[in-house]
Amino acid sequence: MEQPQDILIGTVIGDESVLSIEELARACGAESQWIIELVAIGVLEPEGPETSTWRFHAADLTCARRMARLQRDFDASLDAAAAMLELLEQIEQLRARLKQTGLDMERTT
Amino acid sequence: MEFKDYYKTLGIERTATADEIKSAYRKLARKHHPDVNKEPGAEARFKELGEAYEVLKDTEKRAAYDDLGNRWREGQEFTPPPEWGAGFEFTQGGASATEAADFSDFFSSLFGNFSRHAESTHTRGEDHHAKIFIPLEDAFRGGTQTLTLRAPQVNAQGRPELRERSLNVQIPNGVREGQHIRLAGQGAPGITGTSPGDLYLEIHFHPHKLYQVQGRDLSLLLPIAPWEAALGATAKAPTPSGVVEVKIPPGSRSGRKLRLKGRGIPGEPAGDLYLILEVVLPPADSERAQEIYHTMAQELAFNPRQTLGV
Numbered sequence: 001m002e003q004p005q006d007i008l009i010g011t012v013i014g015d016e017s018v019l020s021i022e023e024l025a026r027a028c029g030a031e032s033q034w035i036i037e038l039v040a041i042g043v044l045e046p047e048g049p050e051t052s053t054w055r056f057h058a059a060d061l062t063c064a065r066r067m068a069r070l071q072r073d074f075d076a077s078l079d080a081a082a083a084m085l086e087l088l089e090q091i092e093q094l095r096a097r098l099k100q101t102g103l104d105m106e107r108t109t
Numbered sequence: 110m111e112f113k114d115y116y117k118t119l120g121i122e123r124t125a126t127a128d129e130i131k132s133a134y135r136k137l138a139r140k141h142h143p144d145v146n147k148e149p150g151a152e153a154r155f156k157e158l159g160e161a162y163e164v165l166k167d168t169e170k171r172a173a174y175d176d177l178g179n180r181w182r183e184g185q186e187f188t189p190p191p192e193w194g195a196g197f198e199f200t201q202g203g204a205s206a207t208e209a210a211d212f213s214d215f216f217s218s219l220f221g222n223f224s225r226h227a228e229s230t231h232t233r234g235e236d237h238h239a240k241i242f243i244p245l246e247d248a249f250r251g252g253t254q255t256l257t258l259r260a261p262q263v264n265a266q267g268r269p270e271l272r273e274r275s276l277n278v279q280i281p282n283g284v285r286e287g288q289h290i291r292l293a294g295q296g297a298p299g300i301t302g303t304s305p306g307d308l309y310l311e312i313h314f315h316p317h318k319l320y321q322v323q324g325r326d327l328s329l330l331l332p333i334a335p336w337e338a339a340l341g342a343t344a345k346a347p348t349p350s351g352v353v354e355v356k357i358p359p360g361s362r363s364g365r366k367l368r369l370k371g372r373g374i375p376g377e378p379a380g381d382l383y384l385i386l387e388v389v390l391p392p393a394d395s396e397r398a399q400e401i402y403h404t405m406a407q408e409l410a411f412n413p414r415q416t417l418g419v
Contacts, residue, residue, distance in 0.1 A: 007277040008276055010291050010310070012288055012289070013289040013290070027309055058288045059287065065238070066144055074142075084145075088145065
């Protein structure tokens with residue numbers, strides 16, 4: 001194994017919209033056209049008026065990668081994957097609320 | 110390296126038809142998909158399924174694998190026979206190099222050499238993704254994390270093999286769960302002269318023994334004594350940036366939330382820290398303590414079940 005050398009300093013992809021459509025597509029191993037479709041059905045919400053000036057943030061990256069996995073692994077249409085995404089997000093929100101009230105599943109099972 | 114029984118992974122007979130393989134895979138994949146199933150271990154199981162399906166769905170690979178399967182059993186020590194691959198020419202298809210990188214050494218030793226083709230279609234190295242688990246404290250003070258990643262690299266024989274490498278990454282303060290750190294040029298190497306891809310690290314916090322995290326806000330269960338709740342008090346409370354004193358308003362009940370503005374994860378704006386009050390009873394474990402409880406019972410006309418009408 002190689003020994004760690006320098007300390008790498010990266011860019012934080014957070015709430016500030018920093019990713020361009022090309023960067024987002026590449027990070028998902030997809031084409032820009034696919035990103036445009038995700039924006040059209042409202043899964044991604046970039047800032048900026050035109051495709052070329054769109055900027056995406058961390059939540060978009062997470063969503064897009066998830067959509068890519070759901071579509072690939074389940075052979076799902078864009079709409080079906082988007083519906084799954086919606087449901088998964090709802091489950092996660094419910095889980096977070098359970099956790100907040102101390103009723104998380106790990107503890108009760 | 111151990112021999113893997115891909116039929117066993119998918120729970121099917123060696124005689125299964127292509128349709129049976131597909132349906133077994135789809136059923137299991139649905140159940141163990143890491144986006145759907147949050148159980149620990151689901152992701153590993155899903156990868157095993159993907160690997161098994163990658164081989165068995167492809168008639169060429171399945172035939173080659175079956176040929177080996179007559180000689181090895183699950184878990185047996187395995188080295189590819191010297192003549193391996195001589196009689197087979199795998200057509201490229203299915204998993205990309207990045208996906209195949211997640212597959213086992215067993216898989217790479219058998220089918221590793223076919224994934225090279227996938228990369229040549231890209232003009233630059235692929236972006237890689239990894240999750241990084243950091244202590245919550247790093248979001249407050251910043252820190253350095255060393256992470257070990259496994260990435261495929263083409264060896265002298267022209268087969269990709271998994272190689273471990275370590276990276277030291279600076280964690281800037283103010284990072285939150287779900288954000289990513291992008292390390293330029295740390296992804297897959299580009300093919301002859303093109304630039305390498307980037308590495309994206311998705312931030313996750315280790316579970317903290319005191320604080321729950323919601324976005325930039327934190328919450329903490331703060332135990333208080335009945336008299337502090339009833340009469341009000343000043344109580345000490347831990348926060349990630351040090352101990353603070355908080356005012357408990359008189360008449361507080363369990364579940365009441367006190368917000369400490371700006372005591373959550375730093376940033377513009379900083380998050381808040383919510384203290385969730387929890388009234389705890391002193392044990393009646395001495396004569397004196399019992400006496401006090403008796404006095405309360407006699408002297409306070411208190412019916413906690415009044416609202417129930419009894």
